[in-house]
Amino acid sequence: MTISAKDTDVTTKPKAINTSCNIAVVGGGIGGLVAAYWLAKAGVRVTVYEASDQLGGLGTFFQYRNVSLERFYHCMLPSDRHLLGVLREIGLEDHIYWKETSFGFMHYGRLYGLNTPLELLQFSPLSWVDRIRVGLTGLWGSICSSKGLDDVTCVEWLSRLSGRRAFEIFWKPMLQAKFGDRYHKVPALWFWTRFNREKGAGKSECKGYIQGGYRRIIETLAKSIEAHGGTIRLQAPVEKLDLTEDGQLTIHVAQDTPQVFDRAVVTAPIFFLHKAMANSRLASVAEQIDTEIDMQGVVNAVFMLRRGFTKHYWVATIDEEIPFQGIVESTTLLEKTDTAGVHLIYLMNYVHRTDPRFHQSDAEILEAYTTGLKRLFPDLQNEDIIDRFVFRAPFVEPLYTTGYQQRKPSTALLPGKLYLATTTQVYPEVTSWNGAVGLVREVVDELLGEI
Numbered sequence: 001m002t003i004s005a006k007d008t009d010v011t012t013k014p015k016a017i018n019t020s021c022n023i024a025v026v027g028g029g030i031g032g033l034v035a036a037y038w039l040a041k042a043g044v045r046v047t048v049y050e051a052s053d054q055l056g057g058l059g060t061f062f063q064y065r066n067v068s069l070e071r072f073y074h075c076m077l078p079s080d081r082h083l084l085g086v087l088r089e090i091g092l093e094d095h096i097y098w099k100e101t102s103f104g105f106m107h108y109g110r111l112y113g114l115n116t117p118l119e120l121l122q123f124s125p126l127s128w129v130d131r132i133r134v135g136l137t138g139l140w141g142s143i144c145s146s147k148g149l150d151d152v153t154c155v156e157w158l159s160r161l162s163g164r165r166a167f168e169i170f171w172k173p174m175l176q177a178k179f180g181d182r183y184h185k186v187p188a189l190w191f192w193t194r195f196n197r198e199k200g201a202g203k204s205e206c207k208g209y210i211q212g213g214y215r216r217i218i219e220t221l222a223k224s225i226e227a228h229g230g231t232i233r234l235q236a237p238v239e240k241l242d243l244t245e246d247g248q249l250t251i252h253v254a255q256d257t258p259q260v261f262d263r264a265v266v267t268a269p270i271f272f273l274h275k276a277m278a279n280s281r282l283a284s285v286a287e288q289i290d291t292e293i294d295m296q297g298v299v300n301a302v303f304m305l306r307r308g309f310t311k312h313y314w315v316a317t318i319d320e321e322i323p324f325q326g327i328v329e330s331t332t333l334l335e336k337t338d339t340a341g342v343h344l345i346y347l348m349n350y351v352h353r354t355d356p357r358f359h360q361s362d363a364e365i366l367e368a369y370t371t372g373l374k375r376l377f378p379d380l381q382n383e384d385i386i387d388r389f390v391f392r393a394p395f396v397e398p399l400y401t402t403g404y405q406q407r408k409p410s411t412a413l414l415p416g417k418l419y420l421a422t423t424t425q426v427y428p429e430v431t432s433w434n435g436a437v438g439l440v441r442e443v444v445d446e447l448l449g450e451i
């Protein structure tokens, strides 16, 4: 399948400028890397500070046999125009492959496809009337305006359109799958954006992956930053942001001497900022960030198997007895050369970092997930499982509440000095590599405009 590049974002190339400006980028995920790449390319002196020993943030990878696998399942969509624009710019666009994919819904042990009107009509957990109402909700969601949807919850909006029963059986489990017990606060605008991104304006579902995995994107960006004179520092967690007496911005990393910068762009989760700016000349600036903003985490396991289960990329597994909320069967999208020939599935459970399930040992998680898998697929044998790994992330998706659009932190936290381009600000775009790149583009344009 070929996706035309004509819709991708190619206006991202900044003009080279003549400047001695020195900018710090905090965080080496996709947001930080793209920010640093554009700034370095424009002629700015840039230093990336990454806390961990690896670049890529939530899109990072691990070595398995002769391939690099994603720690957390990742794919792109044809509508990811910001991301596809960057991939074109760094010469990777031709390495993306696209496939038609599908979505399944496992309802108490029975698997339903949910990709066509006919499949929806066959979804027997809903009454006939409810099936039609859910179909009409989908149709309305794809044509209605998003105006006002930030002020209504998904629960209100979807219950009004589909009816209370259909909400309970169909929509609620999907919201719970992402937000756990905080689902009831999420604004309808989140759902609307996500639905329209996935469905791509009514065309059949299609997803993309890159030969060599996301590692290839990360490494290409890192090389480009360095080729343009930028510096990347790994294992360099920023602990403090401050101003000198004469108003210069300083970045403090552990025992290092504080470094002075003209400006900084923070792409790391905002939570560290309160601490990093407390007891500093920036303390009052940190107070602008709403302390009520919180984020959902994830516990995700990767299973390498000798067999696959379904033809669907993603299957929602809605059952209180099952300890994960979904299965991503990556091998429905990835080429064998990108999986070392094994069947690759991800099982995920979106939970808050304070939830005991976030802190279970790897062995406990793997035991529970394997039991859950066997329950769903009773013919699964121990010999089918080649390897299993667990990865957790505490800050994945903001726990949105109504009116979030107004409350999300502004990008210019201290204009002319300190900028934010974090996951908490991507809304109403879906949190994704594309969302991060789109946000970073706004910030970089603003910075380059100033300089």
Ligand SMILES: Cc1cc2nc3c(=O)[nH]c(=O)nc-3n(C[C@H](O)[C@H](O)[C@H](O)COP(=O)(O)OP(=O)(O)OC[C@H]3O[C@@H](n4cnc5c(N)ncnc54)[C@H](O)[C@@H]3O)c2cc1C
Pocket: 026, 027, 028, 029, 030, 031, 032, 049, 050, 051, 052, 055, 056, 057, 058, 059, 072, 073, 074, 075, 076, 236, 237, 238, 239, 267, 268, 269, 272, 298, 300, 348, 393, 396, 421, 422, 423, 431, 432, 433, 434, 436
């Ligand atoms: C399970 C899962 C599945 C996903 N699936 C997809 C998908 O299919 N497609 C898609 O596009 N997106 C997907 N995403 C979302 C996507 O990964 C994120 O939206 C994106 O990676 C966010 O990038 P970022 O650079 O803004 O933040 P992050 O990736 O969170 O990067 C922030 C970086 O800051 C670093 N950092 C933290 N504190 C400090 C500090 N004090 N000093 C210096 N550095 C610091 C962190 O180590 C990290 O590297 C998925 C995420 C998860 C968890």
